[in-house]
Amino acid sequence: MSIVTDKFSTVEKVRQGLKNVGYIATTQIAHTVYLAYHLGKPILVEGPAGVGKTELSKAVASFMGVPLIRLQCYEGLDESKALYEWKYGKQLLYTQLLKDKLNRIIEGETSLAESIDKLHQYDDIFFSPQFLEPRPLLKALQEKDGAVLLVDEVDKSDDEFEAFLLEILSDFQVSIPEIGTIEATSQPFVLLTSNSTRELGEALRRRCLHLYISFPDQGLEREIVRTRVPDISERLTAQLVTFIHQVRKLDIKKLPSVSETIDWAKTLVLLHAENLDRELVRNTLNTFLKAQEDIRVAEEKLHTLTEHALREAP
Amino acid sequence: MDRILENFITTLRRSGVRVSVAETMDALRAAELSGYADRRILKDFLSASLAKSLPEKETFEVCFRHYFSFNDVAGEGFSGENNAPPPAVQGAAFLTQAFLAGDGGGLTIAFNEAVGRADIGSIQSPTQKGLYTQRLFQELGMEALNRDIRRLAEEGGQETLAQARFLEMMRDSLIQKVRSLIQRQLDLYARQRLNDLSEGSMKNMHLSVVDTRDLARIHSIVQRMVKQLKDRYSRRQKAARRGHLDFKKTLRQSITYGGLPFDIHRKSKKTDRPEIVAICDVSRSVSNVVRFFLLVVYSLNEVIPRIRSFTFCSNLVEVSHLFEKYPLQEALTRLKSGAGLPILMNRTDYGSSFCDFLDQYSDCLTKRSTVIILGDARNNYWNPRTEALRFISERCRRLIWLNPETLSLWGSGDSDMEAYLPYCTIARECNTLRHLEKVVEYLLRKN
Numbered sequence: 001m002s003i004v005t006d007k008f009s010t011v012e013k014v015r016q017g018l019k020n021v022g023y024i025a026t027t028q029i030a031h032t033v034y035l036a037y038h039l040g041k042p043i044l045v046e047g048p049a050g051v052g053k054t055e056l057s058k059a060v061a062s063f064m065g066v067p068l069i070r071l072q073c074y075e076g077l078d079e080s081k082a083l084y085e086w087k088y089g090k091q092l093l094y095t096q097l098l099k100d101k102l103n104r105i106i107e108g109e110t111s112l113a114e115s116i117d118k119l120h121q122y123d124d125i126f127f128s129p130q131f132l133e134p135r136p137l138l139k140a141l142q143e144k145d146g147a148v149l150l151v152d153e154v155d156k157s158d159d160e161f162e163a164f165l166l167e168i169l170s171d172f173q174v175s176i177p178e179i180g181t182i183e184a185t186s187q188p189f190v191l192l193t194s195n196s197t198r199e200l201g202e203a204l205r206r207r208c209l210h211l212y213i214s215f216p217d218q219g220l221e222r223e224i225v226r227t228r229v230p231d232i233s234e235r236l237t238a239q240l241v242t243f244i245h246q247v248r249k250l251d252i253k254k255l256p257s258v259s260e261t262i263d264w265a266k267t268l269v270l271l272h273a274e275n276l277d278r279e280l281v282r283n284t285l286n287t288f289l290k291a292q293e294d295i296r297v298a299e300e301k302l303h304t305l306t307e308h309a310l311r312e313a314p
Numbered sequence: 315m316d317r318i319l320e321n322f323i324t325t326l327r328r329s330g331v332r333v334s335v336a337e338t339m340d341a342l343r344a345a346e347l348s349g350y351a352d353r354r355i356l357k358d359f360l361s362a363s364l365a366k367s368l369p370e371k372e373t374f375e376v377c378f379r380h381y382f383s384f385n386d387v388a389g390e391g392f393s394g395e396n397n398a399p400p401p402a403v404q405g406a407a408f409l410t411q412a413f414l415a416g417d418g419g420g421l422t423i424a425f426n427e428a429v430g431r432a433d434i435g436s437i438q439s440p441t442q443k444g445l446y447t448q449r450l451f452q453e454l455g456m457e458a459l460n461r462d463i464r465r466l467a468e469e470g471g472q473e474t475l476a477q478a479r480f481l482e483m484m485r486d487s488l489i490q491k492v493r494s495l496i497q498r499q500l501d502l503y504a505r506q507r508l509n510d511l512s513e514g515s516m517k518n519m520h521l522s523v524v525d526t527r528d529l530a531r532i533h534s535i536v537q538r539m540v541k542q543l544k545d546r547y548s549r550r551q552k553a554a555r556r557g558h559l560d561f562k563k564t565l566r567q568s569i570t571y572g573g574l575p576f577d578i579h580r581k582s583k584k585t586d587r588p589e590i591v592a593i594c595d596v597s598r599s600v601s602n603v604v605r606f607f608l609l610v611v612y613s614l615n616e617v618i619p620r621i622r623s624f625t626f627c628s629n630l631v632e633v634s635h636l637f638e639k640y641p642l643q644e645a646l647t648r649l650k651s652g653a654g655l656p657i658l659m660n661r662t663d664y665g666s667s668f669c670d671f672l673d674q675y676s677d678c679l680t681k682r683s684t685v686i687i688l689g690d691a692r693n694n695y696w697n698p699r700t701e702a703l704r705f706i707s708e709r710c711r712r713l714i715w716l717n718p719e720t721l722s723l724w725g726s727g728d729s730d731m732e733a734y735l736p737y738c739t740i741a742r743e744c745n746t747l748r749h750l751e752k753v754v755e756y757l758l759r760k761n
Contacts, residue, residue: 011355027354027358028358028361031354031355031358031359031362032358032362035344035347035358035359035362035363036362038343038347039340039343039344039347039363041340041363043362044366046367046368088578089576092574092575092576096574199541202332205366205367206334206336206337206366207336208366209340209362209363210361210362210363210365210366210367210371211362212368212371
């Protein structure tokens with residue numbers, strides 16, 4: 001653990017560390033990650049889709065050198081999917097396989113009560129950890145060297161699940177009736193992401209540190225593109241980022257995300273593009289605009305957008 | 315130092331950010347980690363632990379900027395002509411010394427403490443600005459500073475004169491700071507109070523007198539109510555989904571596995587999604603409350619996925635698509651004027667509108683749907699066609715009629731309310747937000 005502690009000794013180290021694993025963090029992100037580590041609190045990450053919320057947790061995991069355990073939330077997600085489940089099939093299989101053995105054990109007994117007494121000596125054998133299927137939450141608690149637990153899109157889950165999550169996040173322990181309480185061997189670093197499709201409960205917000213990630217500014221996005229697509233030229237990066245930033249100002253349904261900027265950059269590199277031009281943009285528009293309506297809006301303005309991008313970064 | 319943070323949190327609370335005790339503790343630990351030296355780190359740390367949503371973050375930004383803005387007042391400190399260290403001024407006031415030494419940290423602490431003592435947060439109206447400014451000057455020890463400046467000026471040495479001039483400069487900027495601080499506090503604190511004040515009174519306000527500029531506020535209140543309603547519905551749905559063991563089905567399936575119950579099946583009830591049909595009168599007789607009606611329907615549209623909305627005057631048209639397409643203001647104007655809709659804005663005809671509904675849209679009535687009718691039932695002496703409403707009422711789960719007129723006017727003149735009344739599950743007077751709240755409460759109780 002001391003290595004990890006050392007990694008978190010200063011804010012600058014966190015930022016640099018995240019950068020080394022390929023995540024360009026704003027100071028605010030780095031500060032929040034640093035604070036969350038030192039306070040031992042979960043981070044609730046909000047922001048528009050595609051600004052790298054999920055990416056952040058991957059980066060934190062590889063920065064800390066611990067596994068990332070991901071729990072994708074959806075409507076109807078419940079404890080058996082999130083926490084643990086008994087391996088019913090295995091239990092059944094074993095009882096069948098061991099039928100003879102069981103018969104032999106209770107052979108000598110005459111009455112039903114005696115047989116059951118006899119079986120009780122082995123009582124919880126089929127409800128032991130071997131028959132337990134740990135789901136993400138339990139898995140995260142059991143990781144010996146800690147883990148990064150990502151609860152993705154927590155806003156998609158139900159209210160009940162949110163309440164249940166609160167319990168886990170405050171104590172970091174789970175009680176399984178048949179086995180007992182399982183405590184976290186080392187507290188996982190928890191990140192929750194939300195796209196605000198539903199207002200999250202006050203209680204959950206209060207338990208977490210809050211981080212709002214918005215679209216990066218041009219400088220930062222350029223840096224991100226260059227880190228992710230090392231082959232791209234400085235000039236093309238500048239043009240492309242300027243273009244994307246203008247597209248984000250248009251009245252469209254789905255704004256192009258950072259990951260889509262990267263995709264576009266990769267595409268352009270594959271096409272050996274040196275400069276943006278109208279034809280090229282028109283042909284690759286669908287890498288970052290995914291709705292026909294949006295593409296139409298962008299195509300109308302294509303000329304001015306491209307001109308502007310070229311002017312900004314000649 | 316904790317005192318500063320405490321005051322800051324009070325400021326935040328007064329500006330409408332909800333900060334719990336646990337969060338205060340977090341903020342304290344965060345501030346310990348960051349120290350007060352680097353403002354950016356401090357800001358990010360506090361922001362992460364105190365402001366928990368985007369609107370709160372925005373308020374936080376403003377508050378932080380205002381609250382921790384004093385650092386720059388201290389300036390460089392005084393340096394003599396040949397950069398000699400400033401001579402200590404005998405028996406000088408705290409402010410004098412802090413200014414001369416350029417002690418920014420000390421000044422910030424002193425200033426924030428003085429702000430706390432002067433209880434600036436209680437300021438409520440612009441007329442109190444003078445009072446609080448004086449109070450803050452007093453707490454800061456402005457008098458002593460003035461005395462020191464006078465004394466230094468009288469002593470007359472070149473160095474002391476320069477000092478006096480420097481102090482005068484600093485004092486003026488301090489006064490400026492105090493003034494703008496008071497103004498900001500007024501903006502910051504008074505805003506929240508004003509909101510609280512009018513939310514209460516707005517609920518009792520008759521909806522015919524509501525201004526366009528209040529529309530957004532009312533909209534948010536209505537939204538909250540509607541959301542409550544929706545939450546209640548969705549909770550029921552989920553409780554039903556969990557289900558118990560379906561013994562029969564499990565056993566039946568077990569035949570495949572030689573009698574072993576390998577596949578477990580659970581009973582699940584069909585989910586009971588709310589289905590709402592809103593029918594809204596947009597005629598002239600209700601013109602003063604129609605905006606509010608439409609607002610309610612619009613809000614319902616925003617949170618309930620399965621809703622059909624209709625407006626009628628002389629005939630009835632479906633308007634569900636308008637709500638999805640346009641923002642609130644625009645949708646309302648369009649609906650009110652009936653622009654682009656095949657609606658006849660002649661005299662209201664409830665009877666034929668209900669028949670229109672039955673003819674064209676009766677398929678949207680199921681035994682799960684709730685029909686909400688908003689209108690005054692003033693039918694211009696047309697045939698009320700109560701049989702049509704009866705038919706609607708029989709085919710839906712319940713029928714709610716919200717009438718903007720007071721109870722005593724129902725059935726008077728050309729109002730057919732009394733004829734329609736027997737077919738409504740409930741009929742309520744609804745012309746203030748308070749009324750609407752009661753209706754929502756009723757619906758919640760019923761579920």
